[in-house]
Amino acid sequence: MPRIAVDAMGGDFAPEEIVRGVAQASLESDIQMVLVGSADKIQALLDAGPYNPELISVRHCSSAIGMAEDPREALRAKRDASITVAARMVAAGEADAMVSAGNTGACVLAAAKNFKLIRGVKKAALASVFPRQTEYPGQDTLGLLLDVGATIRCDAIELTQFAVMGSAYARRISKVASPRVGLLNMGSEESKGGDVLVEAHRRMKSLPAINFVGNIEGNDVATGKADVIVTEGLLGNVVLKLIEGIGEIAATLATHAAQENWRWRLGMAMMSSGISRMRDLTDFRTYGGAPILGFESLCIKVHGRSTAPAIRNAIKVAAKAVRDRISPEIAETLASIR
Amino acid sequence: MSDGGAPAAVEQAAITFRWDLDKTYLRTQFESLRQMVKIPFEAASDKVHLPGVPQVIQGLRRCALARAQRPFVFFLSASPPQIGNAIREKLELDGIEYDGIIFKDQLRNLVRGRWRSLREQIGYKLGELLESRERGPAAPREILFGDDWESDPLIYSVYADVLAGRLDAGAVGDLLRTLEVERGAIARVSRAVEALESHSEVVQRIYINLEKRTPPGRFHAFGPRLVPAFNYFQTGASLFELGLIDDAALTTIANALVEEASYSGDRLRNSLDDLVRRGHLRPSSRTRIIRILQAAAIAGPAPHEAMLRARLRAAFERLQARWRRGTPAEQLPELDYAQILRDWTGREV
Numbered sequence: 001m002p003r004i005a006v007d008a009m010g011g012d013f014a015p016e017e018i019v020r021g022v023a024q025a026s027l028e029s030d031i032q033m034v035l036v037g038s039a040d041k042i043q044a045l046l047d048a049g050p051y052n053p054e055l056i057s058v059r060h061c062s063s064a065i066g067m068a069e070d071p072r073e074a075l076r077a078k079r080d081a082s083i084t085v086a087a088r089m090v091a092a093g094e095a096d097a098m099v100s101a102g103n104t105g106a107c108v109l110a111a112a113k114n115f116k117l118i119r120g121v122k123k124a125a126l127a128s129v130f131p132r133q134t135e136y137p138g139q140d141t142l143g144l145l146l147d148v149g150a151t152i153r154c155d156a157i158e159l160t161q162f163a164v165m166g167s168a169y170a171r172r173i174s175k176v177a178s179p180r181v182g183l184l185n186m187g188s189e190e191s192k193g194g195d196v197l198v199e200a201h202r203r204m205k206s207l208p209a210i211n212f213v214g215n216i217e218g219n220d221v222a223t224g225k226a227d228v229i230v231t232e233g234l235l236g237n238v239v240l241k242l243i244e245g246i247g248e249i250a251a252t253l254a255t256h257a258a259q260e261n262w263r264w265r266l267g268m269a270m271m272s273s274g275i276s277r278m279r280d281l282t283d284f285r286t287y288g289g290a291p292i293l294g295f296e297s298l299c300i301k302v303h304g305r306s307t308a309p310a311i312r313n314a315i316k317v318a319a320k321a322v323r324d325r326i327s328p329e330i331a332e333t334l335a336s337i338r
Numbered sequence: 339m340s341d342g343g344a345p346a347a348v349e350q351a352a353i354t355f356r357w358d359l360d361k362t363y364l365r366t367q368f369e370s371l372r373q374m375v376k377i378p379f380e381a382a383s384d385k386v387h388l389p390g391v392p393q394v395i396q397g398l399r400r401c402a403l404a405r406a407q408r409p410f411v412f413f414l415s416a417s418p419p420q421i422g423n424a425i426r427e428k429l430e431l432d433g434i435e436y437d438g439i440i441f442k443d444q445l446r447n448l449v450r451g452r453w454r455s456l457r458e459q460i461g462y463k464l465g466e467l468l469e470s471r472e473r474g475p476a477a478p479r480e481i482l483f484g485d486d487w488e489s490d491p492l493i494y495s496v497y498a499d500v501l502a503g504r505l506d507a508g509a510v511g512d513l514l515r516t517l518e519v520e521r522g523a524i525a526r527v528s529r530a531v532e533a534l535e536s537h538s539e540v541v542q543r544i545y546i547n548l549e550k551r552t553p554p555g556r557f558h559a560f561g562p563r564l565v566p567a568f569n570y571f572q573t574g575a576s577l578f579e580l581g582l583i584d585d586a587a588l589t590t591i592a593n594a595l596v597e598e599a600s601y602s603g604d605r606l607r608n609s610l611d612d613l614v615r616r617g618h619l620r621p622s623s624r625t626r627i628i629r630i631l632q633a634a635a636i637a638g639p640a641p642h643e644a645m646l647r648a649r650l651r652a653a654f655e656r657l658q659a660r661w662r663r664g665t666p667a668e669q670l671p672e673l674d675y676a677q678i679l680r681d682w683t684g685r686e687v
Binding site for chain 2: 001003027032039043044046047048049050051052053054055056057058
């Protein structure tokens with residue numbers, strides 16, 4: 001059974017929501033979980049709700065890295081931080097994967113410091129799931145975008161490796177036999193985007209290991225045209241934050257509209273269940289997180305504002321990724337195209 | 339309504355184990371009307387015990403005898419005597435020796451039109467516990483086993499405090515009136531409380547099987563005497579620390595969980611650690627138990643770092659123990675029953 005190390009102290013609502021998420025997962029699955037953080041705080045939170053102690057262990061550590069701290073400085077100063085201890089446990093084979101809702105930079109750096117890159121991988125990529133339209137019945141309502149911040153700029157080889165890694169992950173987690181991979185660009189033509197993107201397009205197109213569907217423009221990100229969208233970290237992060245922001249703006253506008261006059265209020269009341277569903281769909285707090293791909297070991301990064309259901313889902317995603325041997329599969333695919 | 343011929347004389351070298359049946363010994367399903375209707379028609383072979391529980395009882399008996407103590411095992415059930423035969427057969431099938439079993443005479447309540455008595459548990463169980471002790475044996479030590487489905491934590495705690503002389507007939511009467519227990523049952527309990535000739539700290543531990551997975555924090559108000567346990571390995575570990583079962587009995591309990599409920603070494607180890615974190619087991623006992631599991635090839639070696647930490651903690655604890663003697667239950671604070679009733683029933687004393 002996979003053993004997942006969970007950073008109990010990372011995230012805007014840590015440790016309360018993290019511990020609750022782990023407790024929920026312990027009642028619904030047979031995954032072994034290790035909560036890494038302040039043992040006293042963790043036990044007090046466990047005591048307050050139902051949980052299955054047979055699936056939960058606790059690794060005490062004395063410090064945690066705050067969401068606003070400088071990742072590099074914090075990792076240097078706090079050697080016993082929960083995120084570092086969780087990464088060390090995975091590296092030492094005491095856990096099979098880790099889940100963290102903590103400081104993204106610290107999470108990526110902790111993984112980089114403790115995990116080995118898969119042979120041949122130049123850079124690791126931070127992936128993220130995002131809500132999108134579906135083009136056919138059964139298509140996953142979540143797309144995968146990578147990289148969203150582990151890198152700033154990338155070359156064509158690195159982008160191609162991201163495509164292979166994202167495709168392997170989506171194939172296992174989204175159960176799409178042949179996930180459609182797109183390259184984020186400013187036009188659909190092969191010649192658009194400058195030397196790096198043109199070269200990346202050429203390389204991806206020539207790879208039989210992935211189902212490359214060409215360039216994806218901004219307006220197609222959320223249409224379901226591609227299951228995996230590849231981009232460099234700077235642009236990926238901007239896109240991700242834009243999608244998050246749109247959801248929040250829509251909710252705010254709806255609230256304002258309802259306050260304007262009684263007809264709009266009535267209309268909003270009639271649409272309330274639909275709005276609620278839309279809010280759930282765009283609410284990043286409930287997603288199961290996404291992986292940092294490229295390392296031999298697996299780390300699932302969850303949104304900082306995640307609540308218990310997202311943590312529970314992330315643990316299940318991590319366990320599935322371990323069971324399905326995502327990292328070895330990426331290594332095998334990359335070896336086959338080398 | 340009881341059977342079994344327990345001796346009336348006080349046996350100084352005796353220990354009594356009192357067990358609830360449904361949800362404590364048996365995995366009885368009575369969440370729906372359909373399940374409840376099925377119960378009287380179940381044969382002994384249909385009844386399922388919780389993993390490890392027969393081994394706990396057998397271990398307690400065997401180890402008590404090895405210590406030259408006379409063990410008494412009593413069962414107290416709120417089920418009607420009509421299912422008694424199936425229960426007795428089931429206990430026989432499981433190889434359980436016992437000294438008495440009490441059922442609730444629901445037919446008499448029905449015939450006499452005592453509708454409230456049909457559902458009422460607290461007055462009934464408390465009365466039976468006290469009268470059972472009055473009839474004998476009045477062993478100097480008792481260990482109680484119940485579950486989190488109804489009112490076992492409250493009933494057992496009141497019983498323990500009555501025996502210890504912390505609650506008198508007036509205080510118990512007030513509690514029962516607050517809980518709207520029937521007048522006849524209150525009178526019966528009050529009489530039994532007043533009939534007690536001496537008081538001492540008889541009840542050493544109360545084990546509550548968390549069958550319903552009630553959050554353990556809800557039991558803090560009952561003090562360290564009450565141990566909420568998620569499985570019978572946790573119960574066994576605590577009994578081992580008390581010296582009531584030995585290595586062999588604990589290994590048998592662990593093996594039963596592995597064989598009957600597919601427990602792994604990790605699950606057992608996590609169960610132990612949970613008990614340590616909740617303050618119901620000392621880290622040094624945990625280390626000893628892990629060694630027992632490893633010797634029996636039930637648990638693998640612990641990660642090096644964790645083992646080192648456990649040893650350091652155990653050494654620290656030994657130093658502490660030189661200054662502070664006694665188990666948690668021996669430093670029992672007085673329970674605030676007004677608070678317990680507010681938390682558990684929403685009623686004010």
